[in-house]
Amino acid sequence: MSNIVDTKRTRATAHRGDSSKYVENTLPAIASAIDADADLVEVDVRVTKDGQVILLHDASLLRIWSLDADAADIDYARIRQLGAGEERIPLLSEALELFRGRRSTLLIDMDEPGPAEAAAAVVRESGIEVAWCGNLDGMRTIRALDEDARIWLPWSKRIAPPESLLAELSPEFVNSEHVVLSKDMVEQIHAAGAKVACWTIDDLETMRWALGLGVDSITSNQLDLLQSAIAEDPQVWASAQAPGGLAGDEVLESRKVAFELAEWAVGYMRDADRGQISTKAHPADLVTEVDVAVERHVREVIAARLPGHTVVGEEMGGVSVPGAPCWYLDPVDGTTNYVNHIPWTAFSLALAVDRKPAVAVVADPWRGEIFEGWSGHGAWLNGKPLSLAPAGVSTAALAGTVVATELAGHLPWPGMLELLAELGERHSIMRIMGSATMTVVGVAAGRGAGAIIGSFSPIDHLAAMLVVQEAGGIVLNAEGEMDTFPEQGGVLAARPEYAAELYELWRQAHDDAGD
Structure with a gap:
């Protein structure tokens, strides 16, 4: 029996927007990913000192925006001044509007549970369907707020999640760093009724390996390359080598x-x-x-x-x-x-x-x-x-x-x-x-x-x-x-x-x- 899966099962998820072309987590990066027909566009959320939900990966503003301070300690009016042109730190509400009437889905990530309630309120007010991933306790908060929320369960072990956790969160996807995946693990998750997503893959060989495992979504900073890999003849994936390494x-x-x-x-x-x-x-x-x-x-x-x-x-x-x-x-x-x-x-x-x-x-x-x-x-x-x-x-x-x-x-x-x-x-x-x-x-x-x-x-x-x-x-x-x-x-x-x-x-x- 062939281990190759139908390419229709695999989604292309743009990591922090089309981040190989624009500054990550900005409106131009998100718009570019939507225009490129990404299935999902992943962004990160933080909450400012005055309670605004913004798109930002790091707690600090230093790496991308050259301000040595945490977003949680700064009002949004000051944060809004960082950057140039359209490449600035946007509000979650602004990002959501880009998805209205479009095929792509926004995937909201958080590395701590703190932003969950505020982000959920913004999404609820917009009326736009999104998916959620990131911190486990954050996902628990989202599930408590919305029994129909599309949740991606974070998972970094080399075995499938326990049935108790799957039953608790009813995730649409189990989302793992790609190096922990195996064919057996993917099959076990599928058998439990969930899909498999992995992150973050930027090279063609590893993309092909993950596709050959039968994953249902791949997150990448190289959206064009990922979409080309998904479009390949599945036979190409069969010889790809596992990447090795640790999550x-x-x-x-x-x-x-x-x-x-x-x-x-x-x-x-x-x-x-x-x-x-x-x-x-x-x-x-x-x-x-x-x-x-x-x-x-x-x-x-x-x-x-x-x-x-x-x-x-x-x-x-x-x-x-x-x-x-x-x-x-x-x-x-x-x-x-x-x-x-x-x-x-x-x-x-x-x-x-x-x-x-x-x-x-x-x-x-x-x-x-x-x-x-x-x-x-x-x-x-x-x-x-x-x-x-x-x-x-x-x-x-x-x-x-x-x-x-x-x-x-x-x-x-x-x-x-x-x-x-x-x-x-x-x-x-x-x-x-x-x-x-x-x-x-x-x-x-x-x-x-x-x-x-x-x-x-x-x-x-x-x-x-x-x-x-x-x-x-x-x-x-x-x-x-x-x-x-x-x-x-x-x-x-x-x-x-x-x-x-x-x-x-x-x-x-x-x-x-x-x-």
Whole structure:
């Protein structure tokens, strides 16, 4: 049976009007989208200090209108003066008039419930039918005010909404950020009697992928491109690749879940009875009941809070799925230390999609330290930002520094002894502490010049590597390329001022070991 759907089922929704041609949320942008025969035109609403409902996405007027103030703190008379010509901030009532007698439908979005009652009153007075999307509590307000309102249920999880929520709001559409969608999820929503909408897609390949899933509406800033994709032969959509990635709400929830698990692990690992100790690959490869219990708990929490995410763990295995979020977990990194009551172990957890890390935590139960990394946003230690930017120094000699590494299991990795000798020649000391996660993540806090691991494993090293990178450290693969998730070989994490010399020593040691 074909998975291709009829193009008649798919609506083109213009994001904030025809925003590729005009300033978003202005009357010219809306009029252009209507003239271009958009099925729906999405706009955002805010309420001014004097109670006027206006079209504006951000709470602040700074990004588009160059006024460093929130709309809620300014009267509309002042707001009306911003911009030039027709490209100004309009009232919702003005926008509604553009739809009178036209085929397009206005889709009113809100990112907080505050504007719901005021916006509903404006719509009611106009007599023009609209649709509503955005904040969940805002949609609840709209439903309470109008039992016939056309509601788009906001949804950012990778499973269909629960029947209870669908029954409560009776949505016309379930509206999701596109990266969370799958064929199964679309079919489940259709089976529940709702349509599927997604946002915001601006490239042709992803538009085709969403069309191939059978979505009923796509929101885009590129209205012309979207309409051309909808008009294509559906066979073209079949080969489109899934985009991968994480939804914005999903990232925030993932950070929250990861931090909560790290906090829990600190207490549990410190206080738990280690229980029965057994071995895995060899007599030095130990596992305790705590390792298993921590991994089991993490898997249960992720399954409940982040459905659709997979876990690859040290104790229970697992495989990543292309395009899907995957957590890499070492419940107790440094188990030999843990068994021998040496307080140098860590809990390591990192989220990635297709080898692109997004979120990471490393917890040290003995010092009560929790490191966090968020791709593109920074790194923190117990809530305080980490920064490795050198103070006016571009390079520094390794003399007098500490460089950390770890054994490959219980043996030296190829080149490790050669590196030890080279570092000694430069009066730099090598340390082997027994936890690869702790070895690497310490660099983010400026502890030592750097760390070198002979063979990368995402379970053991990914979380720490992301934290170091986000703290401003240098993260390299064996070829000297910036890489937090190499496919093979070892990795280097270093403070910027030591990275060049340390990498050259590592490369030379590796070459010497191969001779």
